[in-house]
Amino acid sequence: MTQNFKPCVTEIVGSYWGDEGKGRVASFEASDARLVLRTTGGNNAGHTIYYQGNKIPLHLVPGGIIYPQTTVIICNGVVIDPNVLYDEIQLLNCYISVTPERLIVSDCAHIIMPYHIYLDWIQEKMRDANKIGTTNRGIGPCYEDEAKRIGIRMQDLFRSEESLRQKLELALGFHHEILESNGIYYNVDALYHFCMEVKEKIGKFIGNPESLIAKALAAGDKIVIEGAQADHLDLLWGDYPNCTSSQCNPSGTLSGAGIGPVYAKKVIATMKSYCSRVGSGPFPTELFNEEGDLIRNLGHEYGTTTGRPRRCGWLDLVAFPKTRGYTDICLNHLDTIGLIGQKLGYIKVCVSYTYQGNVTTTFPTDVEVTGEVPIPNYEVFEGGWEISSDCKSYTQLPQKAKDFIALIENVTNVPVSYIGIGPNNEDTIVR
Numbered sequence: 001m002t003q004n005f006k007p008c009v010t011e012i013v014g015s016y017w018g019d020e021g022k023g024r025v026a027s028f029e030a031s032d033a034r035l036v037l038r039t040t041g042g043n044n045a046g047h048t049i050y051y052q053g054n055k056i057p058l059h060l061v062p063g064g065i066i067y068p069q070t071t072v073i074i075c076n077g078v079v080i081d082p083n084v085l086y087d088e089i090q091l092l093n094c095y096i097s098v099t100p101e102r103l104i105v106s107d108c109a110h111i112i113m114p115y116h117i118y119l120d121w122i123q124e125k126m127r128d129a130n131k132i133g134t135t136n137r138g139i140g141p142c143y144e145d146e147a148k149r150i151g152i153r154m155q156d157l158f159r160s161e162e163s164l165r166q167k168l169e170l171a172l173g174f175h176h177e178i179l180e181s182n183g184i185y186y187n188v189d190a191l192y193h194f195c196m197e198v199k200e201k202i203g204k205f206i207g208n209p210e211s212l213i214a215k216a217l218a219a220g221d222k223i224v225i226e227g228a229q230a231d232h233l234d235l236l237w238g239d240y241p242n243c244t245s246s247q248c249n250p251s252g253t254l255s256g257a258g259i260g261p262v263y264a265k266k267v268i269a270t271m272k273s274y275c276s277r278v279g280s281g282p283f284p285t286e287l288f289n290e291e292g293d294l295i296r297n298l299g300h301e302y303g304t305t306t307g308r309p310r311r312c313g314w315l316d317l318v319a320f321p322k323t324r325g326y327t328d329i330c331l332n333h334l335d336t337i338g339l340i341g342q343k344l345g346y347i348k349v350c351v352s353y354t355y356q357g358n359v360t361t362t363f364p365t366d367v368e369v370t371g372e373v374p375i376p377n378y379e380v381f382e383g384g385w386e387i388s389s390d391c392k393s394y395t396q397l398p399q400k401a402k403d404f405i406a407l408i409e410n411v412t413n414v415p416v417s418y419i420g421i422g423p424n425n426e427d428t429i430v431r
């Protein structure tokens with residue numbers, strides 16, 4: 001027999017350190033999708049969607065839910081804080097009707113238990129000077145329990161009382177000493193009641209999404225995956241140990257939905273026209289002066305999840321991952337970098353590093369070991385630009401902005417297909 005796969009999956013992935021504006025291209029791509037999926041991370045992610053002029057901040061529910069033809073699924077790869085999910089459903093219900101036909105929560109997704117949040121905080125305290133700067137949402141400890149095979153999954157809420165209590169007892173057995181030595185006390189009763197409350201609040205959304213995904217793949221219906229976190233935060237290929245605990249690069253993003261690579265049609269790398277990072281870890285082009293302050297203020301670089309001011313620096317093309325098979329780039333904040341250029345008289349883009357005495361275009365994996373920060377070598381653009389409000393196409397962009405885009409395409413070898421030129425989703429040029 002011959003197989004007839006129809007690649008129909010569009011993945012939207014952060015290609016740097018998160019907060020690249022994945023929500024913009026996600027809402028754009030989801031507008032004609034059948035399924036929209038979240039597959040990695042948890043409520044460490046944050047993006048804002050706009051619905052009939054209302055700003056809705058979301059951390060777990062795929063933003064694609066605002067389109068009437070979509071079903072959205074929170075897949076196995078996600079770790080879920082059930083109270084955050086419930087609050088989001090309540091918030092969304094003010095605008096649209098969130099029914100179990102529209103939102104499915106995989107029965108295999110793991111639950112962030114109340115103790116995971118305390119463990120996150122305790123572990124950061126133990127890391128002391130080496131702290132990661134996690135979002136303190138219990139993400140890491142929940143994935144740790146998943147790997148230890150003592151996690152509590154959504155389907156466990158439907159166990160008999162006796163069997164659920166046994167699971168909770170096992171999990172608590174691993175953690176109670178460290179919790180208690182930090183003054184945190186949980187018992188199985190309290191956790192059992194927590195679980196029953198969760199079941200009451202979100203139980204009707206829990207199910208096995210496989211048949212729905214399989215049906216869409218067989219029909220070649222468009223599936224959009226809203227990635228979370230980013231390539232440099234990936235557990236395996238990111239800046240370990242200053243990364244998150246899930247695999248959030250393009251492969252991990254597919255894996256979180258159980259979808260095989262033959263189905264990928266488009267893999268969109270989102271990036272900004274400058275770089276930002278929250279938490280610890282290498283950031284070669286980081287600016288500690290007024291240039292960085294200008295980027296932070298003009299780009300509104302404060303966390304949607306934690307409110308933290310983000311570390312800011314020039315665009316770093318060395319840090320763009322080269323082996324992931326990105327098919328398109330969504331470049332955001334082209335307007336912002338133009339204004340920065342106007343104010344400073346220049347814009348810089350990093351095209352190589354000097355590291356350990358050599359010029360290189362490879363992002364080093366051992367900066368934790370050498371303790372040496374790569375020194376960026378820049379291409380400098382004179383001046384900046386302003387993008388007029390009636391600019392609707394690439395051809396209408398200022399020449400200098402086009403040169404900036406050309407440099408990105410030449411170095412990454414990936415076409416810049418979406419360009420963000422303003423704060424609203426409509427301020428997007430599609431090439």
Ligand code: IMO
Binds near residue numbers: 245
């Ligand atoms: P979105 O989807 C930016 C970072 C944290 C920390 C590290 C580990 O909005 O782009 P964790 O709580 O995951 O254990 O923290 O990862 N981090 C993010 N930074 N945007 C995100 O998501 C992030 N999710 C995690 O700041 O350095």
Ligand code: MG
Binds near residue numbers: 019045
């Ligand atoms: Mg974020």
